[in-house]
Amino acid sequence: METLRDRKKRHTREALLRAALELFTTQGYEHTTVDEIAEAVDVSQRTFFRYFAGKEEVAFAVQEMTEALFVESVRARPAHEAPMEALRQAVLEGWEAIQETVESAVPVELYLRMYRTIESTPALLAAHLRRSVTTEETIARLLAEREGVDVDTDPRPRLAVAVFGGVMRVTERQWCAGDDFGLEAIRRLTASYLDQLGSALTGNWRAG
Amino acid sequence: METLRDRKKRHTREALLRAALELFTTQGYEHTTVDEIAEAVDVSQRTFFRYFAGKEEVAFAVQEMTEALFVESVRARPAHEAPMEALRQAVLEGWEAIQETVESAVPVELYLRMYRTIESTPALLAAHLRRSVTTEETIARLLAEREGVDVDTDPRPRLAVAVFGGVMRVTERQWCAGDDFGLEAIRRLTASYLDQLGSALTGNWRAG
């Protein structure tokens, strides 16, 4: 069961997280100091660093949940699906579960604002891309095992995942730049971009 | 013509760059302080920051040259080549020019060591990926213009470049992990991985 101490800890952590995201998305990440966040929750700066390893980590706390969820989503795909098809389905179907899980931590609207802040803040974008590399490595190993190939000698798992990740990045970027942040918008965009992959790679663009 | 003042500046800059890379590659990036770099060249810390915007920038000074060279390499490709073919040729032929240009700044061997340090240092890998995004955006616009499509309405330029970038990242990673850092090794690896793209995306891996 959950003791009072645990409840207090959870409360502090959630308060720090919410305060941080709120400040980041309104004033900007760089213009927000750790002292400000700590002060907003009325704890010392030192305590902040006991809950989050750094200013960056709190910015990705929610993002982290969605990444884990995507990995699980891929793992749960039926074995008969081809690799790229499994990734596609995982992403298209994963969005709802993601929405639910996010809401349990912070308002979805705050998460979306934070997502855009990440995309538009160089330091955060860099961290986001590096985190993606880690996730992609996980998924590459997952696919390799699933298909029965060796990830260290067969480059195809990493290639497929890298390509898929690239398409997702372009999709996310476009989604952030637009003005429809609904669930259906991102799904449409994802499907559309994945469908145009072949044409982008092999086609003669001038023909169209 | 080049005045004495200019010569001194160039000398200081090159000395700082060499000292920084030398220290980064031997002691590690995180374990090297800006004070150390400045001291090695016998200038004040403040002066270091007048030549480089930050500790990170000096780490990418050479990398920056190679990126610019790659962009030019793509721009110089004949108009009849299909987009992906142009990228492929640019990268395969670009390596020699890169080697020459690098040598004019620092020993190629030092550059290669620095490259591996970047790949293995989280903070530098993150910065590297973000820089790649910038380069990719430049190339996407280049390809779009070249093919006569609008980069803001047609996703294919960004998709193609993102996919190509993804393959290159996997290639670089593999190259760094191996033990043959010669020119021919990276060229072979690049060509091989690009050739396996189709198989990675559409094939049934279990068949092979």
Added chain:
DNA sequence: TTGTCAATTGTCAGCGACTGACACTAGCCT
């Protein structure tokens, strides 16, 4: 209930990246 133990927190001191302000030095140009 009370006292002990352990977890949590605040305070303080300090490092490293980075910046602005100001004074000083050294190359440039007449």
Added chain:
DNA sequence: AGGCTAGTGTCAGTCGCTGACAATTGACAA
């Protein structure tokens, strides 16, 4: 030779982050 200016060093200060130590507060048994 002497004034002008670009380049440099020094100093002080901010911000992210960490270790050490003391104070507090919840947990649990006597």
